[in-house]
Amino acid sequence: MPTALIGGTGIYSLPGIEVKARKIQNEYGEVQIYVGQGDYEDVIFLTRHGQDHSTPPHKINYRANIKAIKDLGVQRILSTYAVGSISTDYPVSELGVLRDFLDFTHGRDFTFFDQIDKSVGHVEMSQPFCSVLSDALLELGAKHDLKVHDGAVYVATNGPRFESPAEIRMYRQLGGHVVGMTCCPEVYLAAELGMSFAAVALPINLAAGLEKNITLVGGNINEVRANMVNLMLDVLSQTTDAQCVPPILL
Numbered sequence: 376m377p378t379a380l381i382g383g384t385g386i387y388s389l390p391g392i393e394v395k396a397r398k399i400q401n402e403y404g405e406v407q408i409y410v411g412q413g414d415y416e417d418v419i420f421l422t423r424h425g426q427d428h429s430t431p432p433h434k435i436n437y438r439a440n441i442k443a444i445k446d447l448g449v450q451r452i453l454s455t456y457a458v459g460s461i462s463t464d465y466p467v468s469e470l471g472v473l474r475d476f477l478d479f480t481h482g483r484d485f486t487f488f489d490q491i492d493k494s495v496g497h498v499e500m501s502q503p504f505c506s507v508l509s510d511a512l513l514e515l516g517a518k519h520d521l522k523v524h525d526g527a528v529y530v531a532t533n534g535p536r537f538e539s540p541a542e543i544r545m546y547r548q549l550g551g552h553v554v555g556m557t558c559c560p561e562v563y564l565a566a567e568l569g570m571s572f573a574a575v576a577l578p579i580n581l582a583a584g585l586e587k588n589i590t591l592v593g594g595n596i597n598e599v600r601a602n603m604v605n606l607m608l609d610v611l612s613q614t615t616d617a618q619c620v621p622p623i624l625l
């Protein structure tokens with residue numbers, strides 16, 4: 376069965392892997408996907424913001440993307456998010472495995488269950504991220520020269536603006552660790568379609584108010600990103616659909 380990898384900011388290709396571009400049309404819109412070649416024929420790759428990073432977070436067609444992945448027969452999705460760090464437990468350039476989220480997005484098409492003449496589904500979010508995939512991300516991180524921290528709570532803001540210092544103080548008090556603009560609705564749309572989903576956050580800056588001005592990390596960040604993609608491919612190859620616990624619809 377195919378698996379899917381959704382790349383966030385800075386992840387526009389699968390390093391060293393040939394891909395074939397394919398356009399998919401569904402009832403929500405058109406989606407550009409890339410299918411791995413050679414040993415990676417069962418890997419579907421999607422760049423969330425587009426190859427040229429031209430789609431802002433609130434304009435991403437999340438439903439079209441997730442439906443396209445589902446229609447290709449995917450059961451497991453791994454996703455990456457560039458984030459700001461709110462907590463010293465999640466240092467810049469090191470990965471955080473997401474285990475929970477706080478959703479502050481608005482105005483997005485955030486559900487597949489929005490037609491009053493169809494049956495209503497309430498997806499269960501006690502465990503929003505697949506524990507099997509998340510554990511594997513933690514276990515295999517060191518093999519790919521990555522520092523990986525467990526238990527990150529992702530704060531999803533609407534963007535595209537960054538936060539104010541007071542907002543960051545609030546998010547920290549609420550239990551957030553990293554802040555970004557795209558994990559919601561992605562994670563729960565995948566759950567609504569019955570797919571297992573796990574994700575890593577890569578802090579590329581300290582969030583607003585934690586230093587005088589936000590500065591995006593430079594240095595070896597591209598190497599970290601390449602290692603992160605290799606980690607995710609490794610996790611997808613070392614786990615199976617059957618091991619993952621599918622999301623629950625109530």
Ligand code: HPA
Pocket residue numbers: 457458459460532537538554555556579580581582583
């Ligand atoms: N805030 C929101 N989204 C982000 C940030 C941030 O500080 N850094 C990268 N994506």
